[in-house]
Amino acid sequence: MMKRLILHAAIFLAFGSPVAARTDANVAALDAPARTVMRLQDCGVVEVDLDFDPSISVVEVSYRLINxxxxxxxxxxxxDLNMVVQGRQGLGDVAVPHQTFTNPGDLEFIHKSHEAIPDLETxxxxxxxxxxxxxxxxxxxRDGxxxxxxxxxxxxxxxxxTMVFDELTFYSPVQSDQGQIWHxxxxxxxxxxxxxxxWYDVARRDFEP
Incomplete structure (x- = not known):
């Protein structure tokens, strides 16, 4: 019996409490961003990690698109070109996404090509x-x-x-640190x-099935 107690004490000192280890793992999992896979119509996939902090109303998204x-x-x-010319963002930087509520409580962040605005000076x-x-x-x-x-x-x-690239829709490519950028x-x-x-459920801190 004494040998067994000594063995358990040695394991505790070397590795810590098994219960405590499981608790730490659970805390780490809660702090990790949620992950999902988005399928593109253009025959690609995007692996997306998303984290949202409701206390400061900030979302962080990192993604990996595979063609x-x-x-x-x-x-x-x-x-876009205006942001670059005005010095608000660098050439090739990820844009600040547009935000819109699609329904009460449902906030959407979107990167896309925008329709032309009539009579816009620039x-x-x-x-x-x-x-x-x-x-x-x-x-x-990272956006608020x-x-x-x-x-x-x-x-x-x-x-x-996204769209399949064709040179009729794009022109004047420029090289950036992020790759080739087309207008x-x-x-x-x-x-x-x-x-x-x-949809990412804020209360559950995870994507819906």
Missing amino acids: MDSRAIAVFDRA PTVDMAVVVAPGDVLKGKF RWGFENRPILRLRWCLG ARISAPETQHISCTA
């Missing part, structure tokens, strides 16, 4: 990064819910605009595909 098609894919997650020129067949695109952004401070958020999701023509919104993650 599984035999054609290049244009991804509309980059800052028209917006969307920019896209092109992902070659078999290549991987990594990106991340500006203008929505008094509206509760129950669920949120991220949406992304999009005003026809891009008509042919892009919008894909969205499942």
Whole structure:
């Protein structure tokens, strides 16, 4: 009996309490971002990690897009030309996503090519990064819910605009640290595909099935 107690004490000193170890693992799991896989209509997939802190109303998203098609894919997650010219973002930076409530409590963050706004003095020129067949695109952004401070958020999701690349829709490529960036023509919104993650449940801190 004494030998067994000595053995248990030695294990405790060497590795700590098994119960405590399980508790620490559970805490780490709660602090980890939720993960989901978003399928693109353009024959690609996006692995998405999302974390939302309701106390400061900030969402953090990191993603990894894999082009599984035999054609290049244009991804509309980059800052537009106006943001770059004004010095508000760098060439090739991930854009600040547009925010909108689709339903009460449901907040959507979206990167896409935007429709032209009539009579705008300086028209917006969307920019896209092109992902070659078999290549991987990594990106991340951190954003707050500006203008929505008094509206509760129950669920949120991220949406992304993509399309098969063609040189009729894009022009004037420029090289950046993030890859080759192309300017999009005003026809891009008509042919892009919008894909969205499942809804992230704020209370559960996880994506819905």
